[in-house]
Amino acid sequence: MPKNEPVAIVGGKITNLSLRRWLHSLPGVDKVGLESRAASLGTRSIKTASKAWALDAAIKMMDLTTLEGMDTPDRVRSLCLKALTPDPTDPDCPRPAAICVYGDMVSVAKQTLGNSGIYVAAVATAFPSGRASVAVKLQDTKDAVKAGADEIDMVIDRGAFLSGNYMEVYKQIQAVKNACTRADGTKAHLKVILETGELQTYDNIRRASYLAMLAGGDFIKTSTGKVTVNATLPITLLMLQAVRDWYDQTGVLIGVKPAGGIRTAKDAIKYLVVVKEVAGERWLTPDLFRFGASSLLNDVLMQRQKLKTGNYSGPDYVTVD
Amino acid sequence: MRLDVKKTYKLFIGGKFPRSESGHTYELTNPKGEFVANVVLASRKDARDAVVAARAAQPGWEGATAYNRGQILYRIAEMLEGRREQFVAEIRELTGASEKQANSEVDAAIDSWVWHAGWSDKVDSVAGSMNPVAGPFFNISTNQPTGVVAAFAPQKSSLVGLVNTIAPIIVTGNSVVVVASESLPLSAITLTEVLATSDLPGGVVNVLTGKEEDLAPWLASHQDVNAVDLEGTSNPVDLEMRAAETLKRVVRPGTFQRAGSKGSLQQILAFMEVKTVWHPKGH
Numbered sequence: 001m002p003k004n005e006p007v008a009i010v011g012g013k014i015t016n017l018s019l020r021r022w023l024h025s026l027p028g029v030d031k032v033g034l035e036s037r038a039a040s041l042g043t044r045s046i047k048t049a050s051k052a053w054a055l056d057a058a059i060k061m062m063d064l065t066t067l068e069g070m071d072t073p074d075r076v077r078s079l080c081l082k083a084l085t086p087d088p089t090d091p092d093c094p095r096p097a098a099i100c101v102y103g104d105m106v107s108v109a110k111q112t113l114g115n116s117g118i119y120v121a122a123v124a125t126a127f128p129s130g131r132a133s134v135a136v137k138l139q140d141t142k143d144a145v146k147a148g149a150d151e152i153d154m155v156i157d158r159g160a161f162l163s164g165n166y167m168e169v170y171k172q173i174q175a176v177k178n179a180c181t182r183a184d185g186t187k188a189h190l191k192v193i194l195e196t197g198e199l200q201t202y203d204n205i206r207r208a209s210y211l212a213m214l215a216g217g218d219f220i221k222t223s224t225g226k227v228t229v230n231a232t233l234p235i236t237l238l239m240l241q242a243v244r245d246w247y248d249q250t251g252v253l254i255g256v257k258p259a260g261g262i263r264t265a266k267d268a269i270k271y272l273v274v275v276k277e278v279a280g281e282r283w284l285t286p287d288l289f290r291f292g293a294s295s296l297l298n299d300v301l302m303q304r305q306k307l308k309t310g311n312y313s314g315p316d317y318v319t320v321d
Numbered sequence: 322m323r324l325d326v327k328k329t330y331k332l333f334i335g336g337k338f339p340r341s342e343s344g345h346t347y348e349l350t351n352p353k354g355e356f357v358a359n360v361v362l363a364s365r366k367d368a369r370d371a372v373v374a375a376r377a378a379q380p381g382w383e384g385a386t387a388y389n390r391g392q393i394l395y396r397i398a399e400m401l402e403g404r405r406e407q408f409v410a411e412i413r414e415l416t417g418a419s420e421k422q423a424n425s426e427v428d429a430a431i432d433s434w435v436w437h438a439g440w441s442d443k444v445d446s447v448a449g450s451m452n453p454v455a456g457p458f459f460n461i462s463t464n465q466p467t468g469v470v471a472a473f474a475p476q477k478s479s480l481v482g483l484v485n486t487i488a489p490i491i492v493t494g495n496s497v498v499v500v501a502s503e504s505l506p507l508s509a510i511t512l513t514e515v516l517a518t519s520d521l522p523g524g525v526v527n528v529l530t531g532k533e534e535d536l537a538p539w540l541a542s543h544q545d546v547n548a549v550d551l552e553g554t555s556n557p558v559d560l561e562m563r564a565a566e567t568l569k570r571v572v573r574p575g576t577f578q579r580a581g582s583k584g585s586l587q588q589i590l591a592f593m594e595v596k597t598v599w600h601p602k603g604h
Contacts, residue, residue, distance in 0.1 A: 305544075310542075311542040311543065311544060311563075311566065311567075312369055312372070312539060312542070312543040312544060312545065313544045313545070314376075314543065314544035314545025314546075315376075315545065316544065316545065317544050
């Protein structure tokens with residue numbers, strides 16, 4: 001039996017009991033150690049050529065996001081145009097990895113982006129709360145995939161997770177993964193949003209990460225951006241440890257996406273330092289690490305302009321979305 | 322025996338009193354060459370932080386009613402009056418001025434705040450206009466604050482030059498990052514303690530101390546600064562060229578008198594933009 005089969009990893013038939021035994025046998029998280037490690041990595045000073053590299057990398061790893069009730073087709077279109085030409089004064093400026101929108105905006109985004117190579121990610125499964133029947137969640141996913149979404153960002157059922165019903169969460173992720181299958185048999189990439197701000201403890205976040213990886217998520221993502229606590233450096237560090245250990249154990253590469261609350265280039269660079277130090281350089285690619293952000297791009301662009309011209313830039317010199 | 326508790330002279334950014342990001346300081350001496358205090362040597366990062374704070378504070382300050390801004394400026398004068406002795410002592414210590422000279426400088430500074438406070442709700446009545454146009458429109462020109470101003474206080478003045486630099490900028494709703502005189506910065510720092518207790522929103526006035534030549538190029542070229550007042554700078558031509566890289570108002574050194582107890586309306590208007598609106602006349 002291959003070592004990356006769920007049954008081999010859990011050590012027996014997948015039931016709620018076996019999942020529970022497996023998840024609760026994971027080592028507990030040292031809260032103080034985790035937070036101080038994240039804080040110490042955050043103090044690294046990244047300058048000049050390294051900074052220029054990091055800023056470009058941050059743009060390439062960005063999922064430029066608009067997830068508002070007030071999103072209009074024009075708003076999504078203008079965001080797509082911004083992704084196509086982030087900095088009109090600099091043709092060498094790289095493009096973000098993807099545009100992240102609600103499912104009903106996928107066709108608009110797809111149309112605007114054309115074959116530019118920028119992916120369209122859609123949030124699905126009754127985002128952000130995840131409170132809907134499984135049938136509705138699956139249909140939500142299928143609609144987005146059918147409209148052309150390259151990536152699906154699903155939310156886990158936090159209620160089921162917190163009440164210890166791990167099997168339900170596992171089954172839902174698997175079902176959504178199946179729903180990501182396109183007509184031609186290929187699959188949209190699946191990012192599993194753990195909504196770490198609602199999971200209460202670091203131990204829970206570690207368990208949710210493992211559960212999502214076991215169920216077949218291609219990425220584990222911190223947050224929806226719709227609750228008070230979103231991505232933080234310690235949480236991202238914890239999830240990066242999980243994907244690193246998962247790769248050592250199974251040989252499967254899983255990506256990590258912190259989302260929400262990352263607004264400045266300085267913050268983004270801290271995350272990149274953590275990626276390199278915890279997971280390794282292998283993860284410093286848009287295939288395995290993404291930022292979910294909306295206002296981050298402007299700050300990174302201003303920092304790029306500062307490096308290029310030597311003058312401090314201002315918001316008058318980037319587009320306001 | 323009791324040790325003196327010496328004051329730490331710090332920066333004033335966003336309503337807070339941080340030490341420099343760089344941790345650098347410089348020594349101040351009196352005319353006899355004796356040590357007076359260690360003062361923060363602000364770095365370009367401090368200047369950048371100050372611009373961010375000033376930008377954040379500006380819309381709220383502009384949005385306050387002119388009457389409210391006038392009240393706050395008047396309140397600054399009141400608070401300054403209450404700390405007169407400290408200002409007199411610091412001016413005398415650094416410049417060697419007589420008590421009478423120092424007192425008259427503080428008087429002028431207080432009077433200047435009051436003079437400027439009065440202008441807050443009158444600028445538009447005097448400088449705005451109703452323009453005749455060939456059509457059924459009211460055509461009205463009003464003056465709006467330009468935004469964030471970087472200013473360099475005169476090097477040879479302790480207090481009154483600084484007040485006559487800040488007051489005309491903030492009275493109309495601009496925010497300011499001001500670099501104090503390098504050799505006479507004590508009054509500037511003590512003034513920030515007055516500002517912090519005068520209901521002035523944090524970030525409207527930000528005070529940096531240090532070398533003007535270290536900070537000026539960064540502020541003059543900063544794309545998020547709308548105007549520069551180059552009064553206390555040593556190399557204004559170079560700075561004006563840097564400022565010309567972006568759309569920025571420039572006030573050259575010597576343009577305005579900064580010694581007295583009054584400013585000038587021209588100086589207030591130097592940091593304003595004219596906005597003209599066409600409003601249809603109903604018939």
